[in-house]
Amino acid sequence: MALLNLSSSSSSPSTSLPLRAPFAAPFPKHAAFALRAWRPRSNLAYFCSSIRTKATLTIDSPSTGGASFPDGPPRVLLEVKDLKAVVRESGQEILRGVSLTISEGEIHAIMGKNGSGKSTFSKVLVGHPDYEVTEGRVLFKDQNLLDMEPEERSHVGIFMSFQSPVEIPGVSNFDFLLMAFNARRKSQGLPPVEPLEFYSLVTPKVAALNMNPKFLDRNVNEGFSGGEKKRNEILQLAVLQADLAILDEIDSGLDVDALQDVAKAVNGLLTPSNSVLMITHYQRLLDYINPNYVHIMENGRIIKTGDVSLAKLLEREGYRGIYGA
Numbered sequence: 214m215a216l217l218n219l220s221s222s223s224s225s226p227s228t229s230l231p232l233r234a235p236f237a238a239p240f241p242k243h244a245a246f247a248l249r250a251w252r253p254r255s256n257l258a259y260f261c262s263s264i265r266t267k268a269t270l271t272i273d274s275p276s277t278g279g280a281s282f283p284d285g286p287p288r289v290l291l292e293v294k295d296l297k298a299v300v301r302e303s304g305q306e307i308l309r310g311v312s313l314t315i316s317e318g319e320i321h322a323i324m325g326k327n328g329s330g331k332s333t334f335s336k337v338l339v340g341h342p343d344y345e346v347t348e349g350r351v352l353f354k355d356q357n358l359l360d361m362e363p364e365e366r367s368h369v370g371i372f373m374s375f376q377s378p379v380e381i382p383g384v385s386n387f388d389f390l391l392m393a394f395n396a397r398r399k400s401q402g403l404p405p406v407e408p409l410e411f412y413s414l415v416t417p418k419v420a421a422l423n424m425n426p427k428f429l430d431r432n433v434n435e436g437f438s439g440g441e442k443k444r445n446e447i448l449q450l451a452v453l454q455a456d457l458a459i460l461d462e463i464d465s466g467l468d469v470d471a472l473q474d475v476a477k478a479v480n481g482l483l484t485p486s487n488s489v490l491m492i493t494h495y496q497r498l499l500d501y502i503n504p505n506y507v508h509i510m511e512n513g514r515i516i517k518t519g520d521v522s523l524a525k526l527l528e529r530e531g532y533r534g535i536y537g538a
């Protein structure tokens with residue numbers, strides 16, 4: 214069992230958290246879950262705008278037409294087939310057969326009315342305990358994701374930014390990031406980094422997000438405004454990185470400047486081999502993070518897939534326009 218050291222208010226470790234124990238104290242259930250859903254990667258990320266022009270051969274979308282791949286088609290990262298899931302407690306079916314394929318270097322956006330199942334889908338992907346998968350399959354890098362514990366999912370490369378990031382009283386942002394970063398290193402057989410070295414690693418990322426460095430000393434999300442929480446989520450992603458970043462409404466609660474900072478940071482993390490799945494209600498985010506594919510979810514299924522013009526149609530005409538299209 215991996216043991217992580219946490220301090221309550223400074224960067225010097227003092228208490229231990231058993232990472233593998235499900236939702237172990239002292240973190241609230243969802244905080245521990247969130248921690249385990251992260252997967253950092255040690256290589257330096259770099260921006261490659263060319264990924265936005267890549268297309269996949271596996272999704273029926275207008276933007277695949279005529280695509281050619283001199284180096285071969287991009288590798289499929291995530292393949293979801295006929296995924297059905299219920300709320301564990303009540304048995305209520307929420308996902309009713311979701312199918313979606315994401316290849317390396319692609320940005321996918323999921324849009325849909327309130328309650329259509331978008332967040333549930335993303336939470337099921339990271340193994341949220343509130344839901345039980347009843348049918349379907351999910352392969353991530355050719356491995357059966359559904360067989361994995363949430364922690365393993367983070368180790369194989371999935372990060373999720375939650376719609377409502379949790380507060381973790383008594384744990385500083387810096388300690389939390391360091392702990393998560395070192396947990397990942399441990400899973401890769403690497404030695405932990407010391408706080409001083411980590412400080413040099415994290416401060417440029419804080420600056421890139423236009424965050425006040427004082428946020429590193431504050432307890433995780435405690436007293437943060439909605440927008441500050443969202444920036445903080447992206448800081449976590451920037452530090453930990455992932456092969457697949459699932460971003461659930463990162464644009465909600467952001468002012469115009471914050472939206473640009475966050476979008477810039479996300480764009481800066483993209484490489485030809487990683488991917489983003491973002492959930493959003495609004496076209497404005499897609500102006501900054503340009504998706505290859507836009508999916509519309511309705512009643513627990515993806516009912517339409519297209520390019521960014523689908524989001525523009527939605528903005529113009531609402532869901533009536535989509536259903537009639």
Ligand SMILES: Nc1ncnc2c1ncn2[C@@H]1O[C@H](COP(=O)(O)OP(=O)(O)OP(=O)(O)O)[C@@H](O)[C@H]1O
Nearest residue numbers: 300305307325326327328329330331332333334343
């Ligand atoms: N743990 C749960 N217990 C009971 N109902 C749930 C649970 N999780 C999801 N649901 C229900 O499933 C439906 C889909 O919820 P979900 O949060 O996935 O929707 P969404 O598309 O993300 O909505 P929004 O755009 O409003 O965020 C909703 O009716 C919601 O109430």
